[in-house]
Amino acid sequence: MxxxxxxxxxxxxxxxxxxxxxxxxxxxxxxxxxxxxxxxxxxxxxxxxxxxxxxxxxxxxxxxxxxFDIPSAGDWIMRPELSTAHLGQEDRDLEYEKKVQLQPHIVYLANSSTIKVGVTRKSQVPTRWIDQGAHEAIEIVEVPNRYLAGITEVALKDHVADKTNWRKMLTNDVVDENLVEIRNNLKQYLPDEALEYYIENNKETHLEFPVLQYPxxxxxxxxxxxxxxxxxxxxxxxxxxxxxxxxxxxxxxxxxxxxxxxxx
Incomplete structure (x- = not known):
């Protein structure tokens, strides 16, 4: 082939x-x-x-x-807290930014190399977790726009990692964690604007990857x-x-x- x-x-x-x-x-x-x-x-x-x-x-x-020109590569893609469409303020293309930023977003915990916090559009669950190689994940909040997700992630970064160690993920040097317990412990650090969107009663999602032999x-x-x-x-x-x-x-x-x- x-x-x-x-x-x-x-x-x-x-x-x-x-x-x-x-x-x-x-x-x-x-x-x-x-x-x-x-x-x-x-x-x-x-x-x-x-x-x-x-x-x-x-x-x-x-x-x-x-x-450095197209709207789909704006700084707010990697740093959601920089989103401004909810204020009607343009970065590169306001119509595009409204379309992407003004929709439900999830702040989540994922376990790929260690526990990390992340942001994704609701429509990208569980795709985002799969792309990160997470073997388990759980939602923390579901908010109506990307800005709220971004400031929530920033608030939680002081208490949990926000990066994946890709080498550790690929060698499968990971352990299962109680994500429900960790999520509950993090609730106290949520910004006031996001607290009403906290998800109380969900369970972990587990993911199985097609790997016959890890490096x-x-x-x-x-x-x-x-x-x-x-x-x-x-x-x-x-x-x-x-x-x-x-x-x-x-x-x-x-x-x-x-x-x-x-x-x-």
Whole structure:
């Protein structure tokens, strides 16, 4: 089987285990079905996910000029507390910002390498947890806009981590935690504006990833430095492909890269 096209983050479907799909123009691959098979990955070039130009990718699948121009790469994406659409104030494109920011958002706890707090649109649950490689997660609050979610996350960062240790996540060096208890302990630190949106009676969501063998020591594949790679696929977790030789390939951080993929 051969595929060629620009990488975008894998689409996922909740299941036991989670199902992963790589989408190419006019074609797709259920990645779960090629576990234990040899995969060849060849770097061909770049294709900005916004303008389509063959320029080096800067961040989030965009070339540098697009990243600093388009509304979907505004600072409020990574820092929700900077959202201003609820005030009618534009960052780059107010109509776009209203569409994204003025909808229900979830502040959650996820356990991927350690307990972390995060923010996502309600429509992105559980996709966001899957992308982070969390094996368990729970909602803390459901608020009506991104700004409220952002200030809630900022308030909780003083008491729980807000980053994932991706190496620890990929080696599966994690332990189960009582997320209900941790969530309840964090309630006292919620900002007053978010307190009425606290979720009292929900349960943890557990996620099962399709991994046959975890790496013992992670080696990250950089396609620019290593434009041709071949290995046996042993697992998928978060947005990473895990290979038998301990190599891991982050699909999300390589969005906008054009590749050829061969499966034997």
């Amino acid at each position: 051969q595929y060629q096209g620009v990488l975008k983050k894998m689409e996922t479907e909740m299941g036991d285990p989670i199902q992963y799909y790589l989408l190419f123009e006019g074609d797709f691959l259920n990645v779960n079905q090629v576990l234990n098979k040899e995969i060849k990955i060849q770097f061909i070039g770049y294709q900005c996910l916004n303008c389509g130009a063959d320029r080096p990718i800067y961040r989030q699948g965009f070339c540098q000029s697009c990243f 013992t020591k992670v080696k990250s594949l950089n396609l620019v430095k290593t434009p041709n790679y071949q290995g046996a696929l042993k697992g998928i977790k978060g947005q990473y492909l895990i290979f038998e030789d301990n190599t891991v390939f982050n699909i999300r951080s390589n969005e906008g890269t054009v590749i050829a993929l061969e499966i034997s």
